[in-house]
Amino acid sequence: xxxxxxxxxINDGLRLEMGRDxxxxxxGEDVGLNGGVFRATQGxxxxxxxxxxxxxxxxxxxxxxxxxxxxxYGLVPVPEIQFSDFIYPAFDQIVSEAAKMRYxxxxxxxxxxxxxxxxxxxxxxxxxxxxxxxAYFAHTPGLKVVVPSTPEDAKGLLLASIRDPDPVLFMExxxxxxxxxxxxPEGDFTVPLGKARIVxxxxxxxxxxxxxxxxxxxxxxxxxxxxxxxVEVLDVRSIIPLDEETILESVKKTGRAVVVYEAPKxxxxxxxxxxxxxxKAIEYLEGPIARVAGFDTPFPYTLEHMYLPDxxxxxxxxxxxxxx
Amino acid sequence: xxxxxxxxxxxxxxSPGRPKKKExxxxxxxxxxxxxxxxxxxxxxxSKNGARRGASANRRSSGSVSKxxxxxxxxxxxxxxxxxxxxxxxxxxxxFRPVQVLGEDGHLVSDATLEETPAMLLDLYRGMVKIxxxxxxxxxxxxxxRIGFYGQSTGQEAAIVGSAAAAxxxxxxxxxxxxxxxxxxxxxxxxxxxxQLAGKAGEVSQGRQMPCHFSWRAGKFVSMxxxxxxxxxxxxxxxxxxxIRGEQSAVLGFLGDGATSSSDxxxxxxxxGVWRSPVVFLxxxxxxxxSVPFDKQTASDSIAVKADAYGMPGxxxxxxxxxxxxxxxxxxxxxxxxxxxxxxxxxxxYRRTGHSSxxxxxxxxxxxxxxxxxKRDPVERLRxxxxxxxxxxxxxxxEMEEEMHREISEATQAVEKLEDxxxxxxxxxxxxxxxxQLEDQRSGYLHYRNSKPS
Numbered sequence: 036x037x038x039x040x041x042x043x044x045i046n047d048g049l050r051l052e053m054g055r056d057x058x059x060x061x062x063g064e065d066v067g068l069n070g071g072v073f074r075a076t077q078g079x080x081x082x083x084x085x086x087x088x089x090x091x092x093x094x095x096x097x098x099x100x101x102x103x104x105x106x107x108y109g110l111v112p113v114p115e116i117q118f119s120d121f122i123y124p125a126f127d128q129i130v131s132e133a134a135k136m137r138y139x140x141x142x143x144x145x146x147x148x149x150x151x152x153x154x155x156x157x158x159x160x161x162x163x164x165x166x167x168x169x170a171y172f173a174h175t176p177g178l179k180v181v182v183p184s185t186p187e188d189a190k191g192l193l194l195a196s197i198r199d200p201d202p203v204l205f206m207e208x209x210x211x212x213x214x215x216x217x218x219x220p221e222g223d224f225t226v227p228l229g230k231a232r233i234v235x236x237x238x239x240x241x242x243x244x245x246x247x248x249x250x251x252x253x254x255x256x257x258x259x260x261x262x263x264x265x266v267e268v269l270d271v272r273s274i275i276p277l278d279e280e281t282i283l284e285s286v287k288k289t290g291r292a293v294v295v296y297e298a299p300k301x302x303x304x305x306x307x308x309x310x311x312x313x314x315k316a317i318e319y320l321e322g323p324i325a326r327v328a329g330f331d332t333p334f335p336y337t338l339e340h341m342y343l344p345d346x347x348x349x350x351x352x353x354x355x356x357x358x359x
Numbered sequence: 360x361x362x363x364x365x366x367x368x369x370x371x372x373x374s375p376g377r378p379k380k381k382e383x384x385x386x387x388x389x390x391x392x393x394x395x396x397x398x399x400x401x402x403x404x405x406s407k408n409g410a411r412r413g414a415s416a417n418r419r420s421s422g423s424v425s426k427x428x429x430x431x432x433x434x435x436x437x438x439x440x441x442x443x444x445x446x447x448x449x450x451x452x453x454x455f456r457p458v459q460v461l462g463e464d465g466h467l468v469s470d471a472t473l474e475e476t477p478a479m480l481l482d483l484y485r486g487m488v489k490i491x492x493x494x495x496x497x498x499x500x501x502x503x504x505r506i507g508f509y510g511q512s513t514g515q516e517a518a519i520v521g522s523a524a525a526a527x528x529x530x531x532x533x534x535x536x537x538x539x540x541x542x543x544x545x546x547x548x549x550x551x552x553x554x555q556l557a558g559k560a561g562e563v564s565q566g567r568q569m570p571c572h573f574s575w576r577a578g579k580f581v582s583m584x585x586x587x588x589x590x591x592x593x594x595x596x597x598x599x600x601x602x603i604r605g606e607q608s609a610v611l612g613f614l615g616d617g618a619t620s621s622s623d624x625x626x627x628x629x630x631x632g633v634w635r636s637p638v639v640f641l642x643x644x645x646x647x648x649x650s651v652p653f654d655k656q657t658a659s660d661s662i663a664v665k666a667d668a669y670g671m672p673g674x675x676x677x678x679x680x681x682x683x684x685x686x687x688x689x690x691x692x693x694x695x696x697x698x699x700x701x702x703x704x705x706x707x708x709y710r711r712t713g714h715s716s717x718x719x720x721x722x723x724x725x726x727x728x729x730x731x732x733x734k735r736d737p738v739e740r741l742r743x744x745x746x747x748x749x750x751x752x753x754x755x756x757x758e759m760e761e762e763m764h765r766e767i768s769e770a771t772q773a774v775e776k777l778e779d780x781x782x783x784x785x786x787x788x789x790x791x792x793x794x795x796q797l798e799d800q801r802s803g804y805l806h807y808r809n810s811k812p813s
Contacts, residue, residue: 060603086603092633097592097626104596107581108531110603112596124622131586132593138788140574140582141563145791176789200791229794276794 039219042212044186045075045151048193049113051223053083056111059197062089063098063115072117073153073212099125099150103133106146106202113197116152119206120163126171133202134177149196149203154182155247155297156329156343157210161336167246167298167329172204173274173307179203179228180274184249186217188272191226199228208246215250231278233285237267240291240353243282243308245271248295248344255349262350264357274304282308283316290321293352295344300328322359325352455661457675457707460682463735465743475682477750483524483681484745485759487516487738490540492763494712497556500771501570501716506556508570512537514679514711517737518643520544521684522611522706525692529608531579533594535587537643537710538613539571545578549770559777566780571715587648588614588621591640595627598636598701609637609695611688617648619662628703632669635700639691642703643678645710650723666703678706679737709735782808 039047053059061076061083067090070077080088091098095116102112116122122129133146156165173180181196181203183189189207196203234249235256244252249270256266267285271277286292292312294305309324327344335342460471467473475483494511501509512519519540526532532541543552551562555573558566563574564582574582581597584590594612601608618624619642631638642662646653659665666673674691676683684706691702709732713720720729745751786793786801793801 092626092629094622094626094629096622097595097630100589100592100623100626101596101599101630104533104593104598105600105603106596107593108597108600108604110600127586128589128592128623132584132589135584136582137790139564139568139572139584140576141565141567142788142791143563143574143576144582179790276790276796279795 036218037221038216039186039190040213041183041186041189041207041215041217042073042075044190044217044219045193045207046077046079047219048190048197049076049079050082051190052113052194052197053079053087055223056197057087058109058111059113060087060089060105060110061113061115062091062102064091064093064117066090066115071115073209075151075207076115095121095123095125096128099128099133099148102148102150103128103136103146106133106148107136107144111147111149111197113149113151116150118160118164119152119154119168120160120166122150122152122168129172129178129202129204130175134175136177137201138177145200146202147200149193149199149205151193151205151207153209153212154206155208155210156334156339157247159336159339160334162333165334165339167206167296169204169206169245169274170298170302170304170307173304177201178275180206181228181272182206182208182246182274183272184208184211184215184244184246184270186215186219188226188232188270190219191224192228192272194223195225195228198225203228206246210247211250226272228273229276229278230273231281232270232272233281234268234270235266237265237289239265239289240267240293240356241282241285241289242266242268242293242295242349242353243271243305244268244295245274246297248297251344251346252295252349254346255353258346258350259353262354264353266353271308277308277311279311279315282312286312286316287319290319291353291356292320293325293327293349293356295327295349297329297343299331300326301331303328322356325356327352455663455673455675457677458683458687459677459680460686461680461740461744463679463740465740465747467744471682473748474686477748479524480741480745480748480750483520483685484738484741484751486520486524486540486544487681487741488756488759489543489763490516490519491738492760493539493543493552493767496764496767496771498716500556505775506570507558508716509556510537510539510571510715511712512540514732514737515643515645515708516540517681517741518641518678518684518706518708521681522613522641522688522704524685525688526611527608527692528579529606530692531581531597531608531610533581533590533597533610533612534573534583535590535613535615535618535643536571536583536585537615537645538583539573541613542573542575542578542580545575545580547573547575547578547580549766550773551575553767553770553774554777557774557777558779559774560780560784561777565784588618588623588627590614591618591621591623591627592630593627594638594640595631595634595636595701598631598638598695599634602634602636607696609639609692611692612638612640614640614642615648616642616644616646616653616656616662617651618642619665620656628666628669628671628701631701632671635698637695637698638701639688639695640701640703641688642705643708644705645678645708647710647714647720647724649714649718650720652724662705663703669701669703671701671703674702674704676704676706678708679735679740681737681741708737 066076067080102114105112137145242252252268259266296305305326500506523541523544554562556570572583594610598610663673663675676687
């Protein structure tokens with residue numbers, strides 16, 4: 036075990052996999068000599084050279100489009116989109132090409148590619164360095180969407196994603212890149228995609244969160260414990276495929292569900308989780324499913340602390356639910 | 360498909376920037392057609408990329424494809440208030456004259472010599488006729504309602520077969536939309552082709568895609584998308600993969616004139632140019648993107664000139680001249696394989712039919728224009744040449760066509776017996792494994808289907 040930040044764990048995972056499998060290549064803007072603007076790819080260029088770690092021209096559609104070509108050819112590309120706010124030029128390549136390739140060719144052609152991209156606010160990045168666009172991608176059959184929230188999961192899920200035979204969008208919560216430290220196993224291990232993690236057990240209510248909202252949910256749960264309410268916290272980890280079983284089991288036990296996410300509330304992925312709970316566990320519920328989310332506005336700069344769900348808003352939602 | 364062992368022009372690419380001296384005496388010389396031209400080329404640009412770019416200049420044409428490839432007739436029924444054309448971007452007006460080997464009259468142009476063996480010529484001809492015959496038969500099937508949709512390639516056979524023939528088995532093909540004939544030339548089985556068109560079980564896509572969206576891994580022919588231009592970066596990335604792996608193969612990536620307006624055209628060519636990856640971009644400029652003519656697609660005088668911006672050679676060929684397309688693609692692929700980087704080839708041709716079986720081209724273009732291009736028919740042109748050379752007799756041609764009709768009939772009859780894809784197949788191949796959600800939806804649907812009253 037070693038103590039690492041989430042960012043160091045990602046860097047460690049990339050280095051390990053590139054050393055283990057020479058088909059793995061990294062490409063993107065500033066990922067080479069500069070080591071990425073967040074330093075996620077630091078040292079890889081020096082270790083693996085310019086054919087394995089490629090600084091590309093500044094075009095997201097080109098980064099993903101050429102990575103798809105590499106994957107079709109037999110490589111295992113790990114392209115980086117510098118901020119997920121800049122991923123939209125590549126939306127077509129991801130949705131129309133990468134995600135549909137296996138289906139449309141009956142498995143003849145596949146795209147085993149892992150797109151790494153930082154998501155979320157909390158760094159005073161305004162509209163274009165703060166968004167959480169996971170729901171757009173979760174709506175695309177053929178694409179997996181993964182969001183870690185701890186250093187151990189970051190490494191284990193990244194290794195599982197790179198080895199996955201299908202395209203994975205690996206979204207890294209940048210707000211907790213450096214301020215989350217934890218024990219990370221050294222060497223090779225994976226955390227399976229499609230499995231949620233029970234962060235904290237409880238009996239009165241279930242908080243479902245992912246990414247940078249997991250520590251917020253934990254903090255709220257701690258506060259609720261002080262209020263005499265026992266809250267279970269789940270880290271979804273894998274948006275697609277979603278581990279419905281763990282969520283439903285928890286909600287059936289507690290009878291209350293609050294989903295916490297950073298993205299705009301309407302049509303965010305929390306809406307899907309709410310629907311799953313309503314469809315499959317409504318008879319167990321003691322009150323309405325609640326969502327604590329970002330507002331349906333573009334992501335703000337100065338007032339981002341207002342926009343982002345915090346432990347106070349989550350605690351209030353649980354309080355309201357307990358009093359329902 | 361060319362194999363390295365088969366006869367044909369020498370493998371090594373002509374050094375860029377210098378016209379290759381043609382060997383004579385390989386076969387009988389053709390008569391020069393059309394007016395004389397000097398045959399001198401101009402290149403030797405002084406820029407740092409001059410050596411690479413020089414390849415864009417080529418032997419001058421003595422044929423009558425005009426600079427913009429349109430011929431004399433008006434292009435569009437509605438002339439509109441088209442903006443005046445930008446000035447010729449290059450000081451050398453000869454630079455993007457289309458390369459021609461076979462003139463429209465079916466004779467070699469003045470400075471061309473025959474380099475291909477009779478077997479090779481017949482092979483090209485067979486490939487072209489096969490597309491023509493398939494087009495007719497498949498459109499009939501569509502009109503009879505036996506297949507839902509079809510996109511013809513009539514008029515573009517030379518661009519398709521000439522380029523396909525220049526690729527080796529090891530080269531990868533990244534098709535756009537109108538390259539079914541490339542797969543057929545590489546040996547795509549007709550029964551699979553017809554099964555795909557009919558959307559039946561027994562072919563990899565299992566009715567998941569519209570007709571004419573083929574995928575054929577065994578032929579290194581990448582699955583086709585309907586989205587315009589997305590395949591261009593794939594070709595660049597695939598070629599970059601070859602480079603990383605040190606492979607001695609190349610990618611032949613296709614696009615149409617409409618795709619040159621897409622952002623992926625810029626991305627794909629820019630990335631390939633920076634990486635100098637082994638890819639040849641072959642643009643079939645068939646003058647029309649559904650109803651939008653070439654001059655509304657770009658203010659450039661040619662597509663080939665766009666290569667300048669990406670630091671790669673741009674070549675313009677008469678796309679209805681199979682020998683010109685073959686030779687230029689062959690040269691560019693050879694250059695790519697030997698580390699010389701990418702090339703953009705613009706094959707000037709014409710979409711003689713509608714965009715697809717759903718399109719009515721009389722809504723937006725004149726009969727005169729179509730008639731002009733019918734006179735430039737690529738199949739007829741090669742046929743005349745082969746007959747003149749004594750390589751093909753009418754009997755042989757008829758026999759060839761008959762055999763194709765037989766083959767197609769067999770494939771078509773066989774497909775009538777095929778079934779629709781199984782209901783389960785709808786839920787497969789989304790991911791390598793079926794997710795819990797999909798399993799839920801699959802079993803829910805099957806339960807509904809099995810329990811509903813008939």
